[in-house]
Amino acid sequence: MxxxxxxxxxxxxxxxxxxxxxxxxxxxxxxxxxxxxxxxxxxxxxxxxxxxxxxxxxxxxxxxxxxxxxxxxxxxxxxxxxxxxxxxxxxxxxxxxxxxxxxxxxxxxxxxxxxxxxxxxxxxxxxxxxxxxxxxxxxxxxxxxxxxxxxxxxxxxxxxxxxxxxxxxxxxxxxxxxxxxxxxxxxxxxxxxxxxxxxxxxxxxIPGDPSSAAFLVAAGILSPEGDVIVEGVMSNPTRSGFFDVANLMGAHLGAEEAGDAAGERLINLHAGAAALKGKAVPERLVPSMIDEFPILAVLAAFAEGETIVTGAEELRVKESDRIGATVAMLRANGVEAEERPDGFAVQGCAGKVPGGGLVQTHHDHRIAMSALIMGTAAQNPVSVDDISMIATSYPDFLSHMTELGADISQG
The missing domain is CATH 3.65.10.10 (Enolpyruvate transferase domain)
Structure with missing residues (x-):
């Protein structure tokens, strides 16, 4: 503009x-x-x-x-x-x-x-x-x-x-x-x-991107070592679906007002360790979290019980077929997951995701970042076939994860 x-x-x-x-x-x-x-x-x-x-x-x-x-x-x-x-x-x-x-x-x-x-x-x-x-x-x-x-x-x-x-x-x-x-x-x-x-x-x-913040929030939820604080995140009801569903699953995210920018309300998000429960994602929230389903699937993998996503057929035409790629990411790491025409179902591992798999990213930055977040809390390291495309949306992802204590090696 x-x-x-x-x-x-x-x-x-x-x-x-x-x-x-x-x-x-x-x-x-x-x-x-x-x-x-x-x-x-x-x-x-x-x-x-x-x-x-x-x-x-x-x-x-x-x-x-x-x-x-x-x-x-x-x-x-x-x-x-x-x-x-x-x-x-x-x-x-x-x-x-x-x-x-x-x-x-x-x-x-x-x-x-x-x-x-x-x-x-x-x-x-x-x-x-x-x-x-x-x-x-x-x-x-x-x-x-x-x-x-x-x-x-x-x-x-x-x-x-x-x-x-x-x-x-x-x-x-x-x-x-x-x-x-x-x-x-x-x-x-x-x-x-x-x-x-x-x-x-x-x-x-420019306000902080909620889609990028979702990865850091997920890392905080899955980490046993204290709060992650993400500052200056845009708080817009048309983008809040991931955070709403995380709270439904038991995340208890904290938020404090942080002013406004470019006509958008800002918040500082606090995320700490939480025991999650699987949920059916309300279809009304799908448009407001359409880019966050791979990282939601990672939370679902660590939750207790089943998480079900429906009404998300738009994921089929993202950078990859994100339904297929997300389910394959979970299965490669020992998580039971079912692909459906308009979504997927995940049987959670109650905090004990085996890991140890190699994830095919299909050149999709959100699959790559989600798999790496899963690896920070899985019982065994998670590998991805490519990370170059992460720069598409979040060029500082690796450095931010390192600041949070993640051990991510390349080679």
């Missing part, structure tokens, strides 16, 4: 993972001036009213599903052609869920029937507003449509049967855009954005 805005924005506390870096490089190729100042500080001068420029190279998003999908929405409303690609994992992921609504808005693309990268987005200065109900709960789909809607004629509306994370709505407002959100009598969330709005530059501190 800073790259689209009029003026210069300053950001601090940015998580400098590969996803963020690649998205920044893409916006730079599209005409924004993006400067990495060091220490998590960035300066972005946006294109403002002059609009995006034709890039002179292919935009390679690596493993960034979020970055690639948001940029599809951004470029849709400008008369430019943008070639896009990614790594093998990203090229295997479905994009028709994004392309379908953008095509309805008169955006064009060169994607084949399966809608997978690489392809070109062909934008237009005659984008039209739509009202769209995504068939799956996806904040990425919603956000791509909203960003395209900024350049459309009329009011673009997204209607969600299940609420998804709302960071885009909050951030758009921070940049001065008018975004209306209403819950209909039917329970549907209706999000509206007017076309033709110009964003204004913003100075913001």
């Amino acid at each position: 800073g790259g689209l805005a009029e003026g210069t924005s300053q950001f601090s506390g940015l998580l400098e993972g590969e996803d963020v870096l690649r998205t920044g490089w893409a916006m730079e190729a599209l005409g924004a001036d993006v400067k990495q100042l060091g220490g998590g500080k960035w300066q972005v001068t946006g294109v403002g009213r002059k609009g995006l420029s034709q890039p002179d190279k292919v935009l390679d998003f690596g493993n960034s599903g979020t970055g690639s999908r948001l940029i599809m929405g951004v470029v849709c409303g400008y008369p430019i052609t943008v070639e896009m690609t990614g790594d093998a994992s990203l090229r295997s992921r479905p994009m028709n869920r994004i392309l379908t609504p953008l095509r309805l808005m008169r955006g064009l693309d060169t994607a084949g029937p399966d809608g997978r990268l690489p392809f070109s987005m062909v934008g237009t200065d005659d984008l039209r507003a739509i009202t769209y109900s995504p068939p799956q709960a996806s904040a990425q789909v919603k956000s791509a449509i909203m960003l395209a809607g900024l350049a459309a004629s009329g009011t673009t509306v997204v209607e969600e049967a299940k609420p998804t994370r709302d960071h885009t709505e909050r951030m758009l407002r921070g940049f001065g855009a008018k975004v209306d959100v209403a819950r209909l009598d039917s329970g549907v969330m209706r999000i509206s954005v007017e076309g033709g709005q110009t964003l204004s530059a913003l100075d913001a501190a």
Whole structure:
């Protein structure tokens, strides 16, 4: 959004993972001036009213599903052609869920029937507003449509049967855009954005990522050696599912207010050793923890009794088939787990996970980090086939785990 805005924005506390870096490089190729100042500080001068420029190279998003999908929405409303690609994992992921609504808005693309990268987005200065109900709960789909809607004629509306994370709505407002959100009598969330709005530059501190915090919290729950405190974590009800379920299982997480940043409430989380009980995860919480199911499965492995996940079929189309990869991770380490079409079931080991297995990560950063957390508390060390992709979302993961006393060796 800073790259689209009029003026210069300053950001601090940015998580400098590969996803963020690649998205920044893409916006730079599209005409924004993006400067990495060091220490998590960035300066972005946006294109403002002059609009995006034709890039002179292919935009390679690596493993960034979020970055690639948001940029599809951004470029849709400008008369430019943008070639896009990614790594093998990203090229295997479905994009028709994004392309379908953008095509309805008169955006064009060169994607084949399966809608997978690489392809070109062909934008237009005659984008039209739509009202769209995504068939799956996806904040990425919603956000791509909203960003395209900024350049459309009329009011673009997204209607969600299940609420998804709302960071885009909050951030758009921070940049001065008018975004209306209403819950209909039917329970549907209706999000509206007017076309033709110009964003204004913003100075913001970026809140701590709940998905990254989940790994540290899990390490604290599984450690017998005292509290882990994670400071400055974003506390947003559309992202709190993992922490809610951990508490249902008996974690008793502590939270204290820590101010706010970028329109989001902040908390400091306290996690200490806890004896967990298996639970059925309420389906209403699935969208608010869609990235945390591998690490939840690790907690389930150490719990007493059965944990059941349903309504999470979206996991099939993440960086890996996360249902299959999660179940395989557990089985490789002596945990009884069952794969189901829309989730999985785990028979907990009551604190005594055998471990000793080699986990195939399928180039999925969340599988790799979850397996390493499991290894910190298992009876035998847990190995993973690759850790390079962890930099996608959490480049400081290994150093943070070492600070907590984990013995993680490479070689």
